Amino acid sequence: MQDKPVLKVVNLRKQYGSGCDHCDDGHEVTWEKNSCPECGTVYACNDVSFELYPGEILGVVGESGSGKSTMMKCLYFDNEVTSGEAYISSYNNGETNVFEESSQQLRHIRNTILGMIYQNPVLGLKMDFSSIGNIAEKMIAAGNRNVEYMENRSKALLKHVHIPISRIKDEPRKFSGGMQQRVQIAKALSNEPPILLLDEVTTGLDLSVQASVLDLIKTIRQELGISMIVVSHDLAVIRMLADRTIVMLDGKIIEQGLTDQILENPQHEYTQQLVYSLI
Numbered sequence: 001m002q003d004k005p006v007l008k009v010v011n012l013r014k015q016y017g018s019g020c021d022h023c024d025d026g027h028e029v030t031w032e033k034n035s036c037p038e039c040g041t042v043y044a045c046n047d048v049s050f051e052l053y054p055g056e057i058l059g060v061v062g063e064s065g066s067g068k069s070t071m072m073k074c075l076y077f078d079n080e081v082t083s084g085e086a087y088i089s090s091y092n093n094g095e096t097n098v099f100e101e102s103s104q105q106l107r108h109i110r111n112t113i114l115g116m117i118y119q120n121p122v123l124g125l126k127m128d129f130s131s132i133g134n135i136a137e138k139m140i141a142a143g144n145r146n147v148e149y150m151e152n153r154s155k156a157l158l159k160h161v162h163i164p165i166s167r168i169k170d171e172p173r174k175f176s177g178g179m180q181q182r183v184q185i186a187k188a189l190s191n192e193p194p195i196l197l198l199d200e201v202t203t204g205l206d207l208s209v210q211a212s213v214l215d216l217i218k219t220i221r222q223e224l225g226i227s228m229i230v231v232s233h234d235l236a237v238i239r240m241l242a243d244r245t246i247v248m249l250d251g252k253i254i255e256q257g258l259t260d261q262i263l264e265n266p267q268h269e270y271t272q273q274l275v276y277s278l279i
């Protein structure tokens with residue numbers, strides 16, 4: 001490879017609390033996992049840096065509380081970062097730190113460059129809108145006004161994620177968990193974003209439903225070549241999907257590399273535990 005990354009993240013930090021003399025420079029502290037024992041500030045993400053390349057799936061794995069969801073929320077601008085930089089190649093040719101952009105620009109990036117699929121569909125869908133309406137809403141937010149186009153595209157997307165045509169007007173609250181995730185995926189794809197963010201999308205689903213959602217994600221990557229960041233606490237999901245993997249612990253990246261390499265030859269003690277628990 002080394003194409004230009006579609007996304008480059010540099011020293012992303014998200015802290016809860018104002019910090020103190022002890023933890024501000026990070027060196028003098030014996031951390032209690034991700035928090036400062038003196039002032040209690042939580043460093044949910046600390047100096048997180050990585051690159052996402054065209055068409056690749058980057059896995060992010062780590063235990064509960066390691067900072068995975070916080071990182072995704074920062075990348076989708078649900079959370080404001082404390083500090084750090086992110087550059088997107090399809091936005092100002094990758095020359096602008098998007099974390100410093102206005103809220104109007106951030107909305108534009110969310111609507112046209114990023115798609116997000118949350119673990120909890122309530123965060124990604126309006127449960128009382130029709131499914132087709134959910135998708136149209138995202139297209140309208142990106143400036144679309146052509147009703148016929150939006151209707152046809154929504155139908156095609158829902159068909160693509162295997163929602164029966166007879167149910168496309170149903171509200172997601174009437175759907176099973178697997179179907180809700182499929183509608184979220186269709187919605188996230190509606191404006192053809194170059195980057196998809198998927199946060200624990202199969203957690204909580206039955207195994208067979210998990211498998212079908214994972215298959216759908218693989219098919220989308222093959223057909224559309226979209227770059228994806230896939231967060232999961234489950235290394236089996238990462239093994240199935242990710243080309244490269246980041247391992248997070250206590251808000252930091254402790255290991256990253258090709259997924260096969262990480263699975264075959266984990267370097268960090270924590271990664272070794274994760275991998276051996278999978279075998």
Ligand SMILES: Nc1ncnc2c1ncn2[C@@H]1O[C@H](COP(=O)(O)OP(=O)(O)OP(=O)(O)O)[C@@H](O)[C@H]1O
Pocket residue numbers: 016034042043044062063064065066067068069070071233
């Ligand atoms: N609003 C908040 N205020 C204080 N601390 C927070 C807040 N939100 C998250 N945290 C802390 O940030 C850390 C990272 O949480 P995060 O949810 O990102 O982890 P995670 O790896 O996604 O775990 P999980 O999969 O269980 O959500 C945790 O220590 C959490 O307690």
